Amino acid sequence: MPDLSGKHGLIVGVANKRSISWAIAQAAAAAGARLALTYPSERLEENVRELAATLDNPLVLPCDVASDQQIADLGVTLDREFGGLDFFVHGAAFAPKEALDSPFVETSRESFRMALDVSAYSLVGLTRAVAPLMEKRGGGSVLTLTYLGSQRVFTNYNVMGVAKAALESSVRYLAADLGPKNIRVNAISAGAIKTLAAAGISGFSSILQVYRDKAPLRRGVDQGEVADAAIFLLSPDSRAITGEVLMVDAGYHVVGF
Numbered sequence: 001m002p003d004l005s006g007k008h009g010l011i012v013g014v015a016n017k018r019s020i021s022w023a024i025a026q027a028a029a030a031a032g033a034r035l036a037l038t039y040p041s042e043r044l045e046e047n048v049r050e051l052a053a054t055l056d057n058p059l060v061l062p063c064d065v066a067s068d069q070q071i072a073d074l075g076v077t078l079d080r081e082f083g084g085l086d087f088f089v090h091g092a093a094f095a096p097k098e099a100l101d102s103p104f105v106e107t108s109r110e111s112f113r114m115a116l117d118v119s120a121y122s123l124v125g126l127t128r129a130v131a132p133l134m135e136k137r138g139g140g141s142v143l144t145l146t147y148l149g150s151q152r153v154f155t156n157y158n159v160m161g162v163a164k165a166a167l168e169s170s171v172r173y174l175a176a177d178l179g180p181k182n183i184r185v186n187a188i189s190a191g192a193i194k195t196l197a198a199a200g201i202s203g204f205s206s207i208l209q210v211y212r213d214k215a216p217l218r219r220g221v222d223q224g225e226v227a228d229a230a231i232f233l234l235s236p237d238s239r240a241i242t243g244e245v246l247m248v249d250a251g252y253h254v255v256g257f
């Protein structure tokens with residue numbers, strides 16, 4: 001396991017104990033990092049505080065990623081409390097339920113806007129806010145979470161697939177902008193995992209069986225396996241890797257018909 005002791009990290013996207021971001025938070029803490037976790041609304045604050053209480057000396061801060069003001073406030077607080085930042089994990093995604101239930105062609109302008117704003121633009125806004133803190137540390141690592149639905153059609157994934165395509169493209173443009181500051185930007189494309197976000201996709205459980213039947217490793221993946229890959233991308237072990245989308249999906253993406 002890479003060593004993250006003495007490092008400070010921001011984790012956005014913990015909703016409950018099944019969240020992929022929570023598995024990454026636990027692995028980063030086990031590797032020695034001190035963390036800030038965020039919650040998007042009062043409804044989720046208690047969940048996040050309860051989980052954070054199991055970590056060593058965490059910060060728990062509000063951040064609705066659809067709010068420029070809350071993103072700016074988060075940057076100021078992190079700077080004051082941590083004096084810089086070494087890594088940032090972006091695990092926020094949202095699309096209105098109706099956009100995941102109806103045919104893609106029915107996607108409304110507002111659903112499209114909201115999905116792209118929360119699930120893709122937020123990486124740009126948050127990375128801009130934390131980049132100066134990473135510069136103070138001589139560089140940093142930004143990591144987001146994506147899905148193969150960015151490139152292929154998965155029933156009901158719909159506008160979230162479009163948002164993931166924008167997210168992955170944003171990873172490449174951010175990597176090009178921030179590379180000269182030694183800030184790396186990567187994504188993990190995870191296999192399907194049963195989480196709160198996944199529960200919003202109708203027919204999701206049938207996708208899980210497809211992984212067991214078709215993936216080269218004949219199984220799905222779990223949060224801990226994504227977290228292990230994440231720690232590699234957050235640590236100096238991956239110091240020459242940026243602009244990359246790493247597939248952590250039991251090999252499912254290589255399979256054709």
Ligand SMILES: NC(=O)c1ccc[n+]([C@@H]2O[C@H](COP(=O)([O-])OP(=O)(O)OC[C@H]3O[C@@H](n4cnc5c(N)ncnc54)[C@H](O)[C@@H]3O)[C@@H](O)[C@H]2O)c1
Nearest residue numbers: 013014015019020040064065092093145192193195196197
């Ligand atoms: N579960 C899967 O099968 C799977 C596969 C590949 C990628 N992903 C991606 O992993 C990431 C994490 O999802 P998850 O599966 O762990 O589910 P999750 O529901 O635990 O996490 C999604 C998070 O997004 C947050 N969020 C939504 N709107 C927000 C807002 N306005 N401001 C701040 N946060 C907001 C939620 O609070 C939640 O913490 C997402 O980007 C998801 O698309 C998931």
